Amino acid sequence: HSDPMSMHPRLSVPAWRPAARRGFALLLAGLALLASGPAQAELTIRFAHVVAEDTPKGLAVKRFAQLVAERAPGRIRVVIYPSAQIYGDNDEIEALQVGAVEMLAPSLSKFGRVGVPEFDLFDLPFLFDNLAEVQRLTQGPLGQRLLAGLGRQQLVGLGYLDNGFKHMSANRPLLEPIDFQGLRMRVQGSRVIAAQMRALGAIPVALPFSQTFDALQRQIVQGTENPLSNFWTQRMDRVQSDLSLTQHAYLGYAVITSQRFWRSLTNSDRALLAQALRDALAYGNQIADQQNDKALSALRRAGTTQVHTLSPAQRTKLRAAVQPVYEQLGQRIERTWLNDVQQVLGR
Ligand code: LMR
Numbered sequence: 001h002s003d004p005m006s007m008h009p010r011l012s013v014p015a016w017r018p019a020a021r022r023g024f025a026l027l028l029a030g031l032a033l034l035a036s037g038p039a040q041a042e043l044t045i046r047f048a049h050v051v052a053e054d055t056p057k058g059l060a061v062k063r064f065a066q067l068v069a070e071r072a073p074g075r076i077r078v079v080i081y082p083s084a085q086i087y088g089d090n091d092e093i094e095a096l097q098v099g100a101v102e103m104l105a106p107s108l109s110k111f112g113r114v115g116v117p118e119f120d121l122f123d124l125p126f127l128f129d130n131l132a133e134v135q136r137l138t139q140g141p142l143g144q145r146l147l148a149g150l151g152r153q154q155l156v157g158l159g160y161l162d163n164g165f166k167h168m169s170a171n172r173p174l175l176e177p178i179d180f181q182g183l184r185m186r187v188q189g190s191r192v193i194a195a196q197m198r199a200l201g202a203i204p205v206a207l208p209f210s211q212t213f214d215a216l217q218r219q220i221v222q223g224t225e226n227p228l229s230n231f232w233t234q235r236m237d238r239v240q241s242d243l244s245l246t247q248h249a250y251l252g253y254a255v256i257t258s259q260r261f262w263r264s265l266t267n268s269d270r271a272l273l274a275q276a277l278r279d280a281l282a283y284g285n286q287i288a289d290q291q292n293d294k295a296l297s298a299l300r301r302a303g304t305t306q307v308h309t310l311s312p313a314q315r316t317k318l319r320a321a322v323q324p325v326y327e328q329l330g331q332r333i334e335r336t337w338l339n340d341v342q343q344v345l346g347r
Contacts, residue, residue, distance in 0.1 A: 041077035047103040050084040050209045052233035060284025067276040084210035105253040109190035123192035125249045125322040156262045158255045159281045162288040163227045165247040169240040170223030175314045177321040186224040195325045232295035237304040244308045
């Protein structure tokens with residue numbers, strides 16, 4: 001057959017992608033196939049994610065690959081595809097379900113769209129005051145129950161990873177609800193985040209992470225929200241003149257695999273991978289804050305984007321404006337989820 005991809009139909013890429021990007025993705029996938037020949041390793045785990053390597057997620061995934069290489073040398077190999085090189089927000093979960101990759105770490109905001117809407121509660125604005133509160137949820141029984149829900153989509157949730165708190169950016173300071181009026185804001189595909197932007201008077205536009213810089217540059221959207229490490233490593237400072245330290249909501253991840261892949265492993269490999277991942281995630285959770293602090297310093301040094309701090313009164317106004325979002329989520333998911341979260345947080 002003359003079409004080399006026909007050997008591996010699972011690596012087909014949706015037709016809407018621009019040709020150049022598709023060519024690049026196919027090239028990478030082809031190289032991965034060559035590199036993962038049977039002589040190299042018994043088991044290759046392809047791990048795709050959408051952010052840069054120098055982020056909490058990028059570094060935690062790298063650590064996972066290192067630990068696996070140390071603990072199963074030459075036998076199990078983790079190949080990482082960062083920066084949405086082969087799969088991004090629109091197709092990565094499907095790629096996992098059909099077996100074109102083995103592991104992903106999507107943000108928790110991306111599970112509602114694939115049929116597990118209770119994850120949207122992580123997006124509630126002003127729900128968590130700090131990462132310790134997030135971890136009370138993610139590292140406890142409620143966190144486990146949420147991960148178990150991924151089984152409804154034939155997925156296995158292996159653990160949580162923090163990034164941190166998001167801040168608002170645009171080409172003007174965003175300090176109070178009035179500043180958001182009519183602004184088109186890029187969001188992840190989460191209904192809570194969309195509702196949050198609407199409650200502030202903005203227009204949410206859901207776009208894949210890998211298209212965000214471009215969309216900002218071409219003024220398709222005028223602003224967005226990010227933790228500092230994502231803002232800086234995507235160099236959004238080149239296309240956003242103002243970043244306001246709103247710290248309004250959390251961004252974190254769940255590492256997932258498919259039931260099919262997970263069940264195909266021997267018990268001992270499964271245990272080895274689960275432990276390596278636990279260790280890598282503990283490391284990632286420990287460096288997340290630090291990475292975001294480093295990004296803020298770098299951003300301040302670059303001087304390209306003005307960084308604004310909110311007064312307590314301004315933050316209170318933002319918080320008041322987004323309150324309807326809680327009620328809206330309460331109508332979409334079982335009430336017990338929200339009650340249980342409030343209880344874990346002692347509210
Ligand atoms: C986003 O789409 O903004 C984030 O989920 C990207 C990421 O993985 O941190």
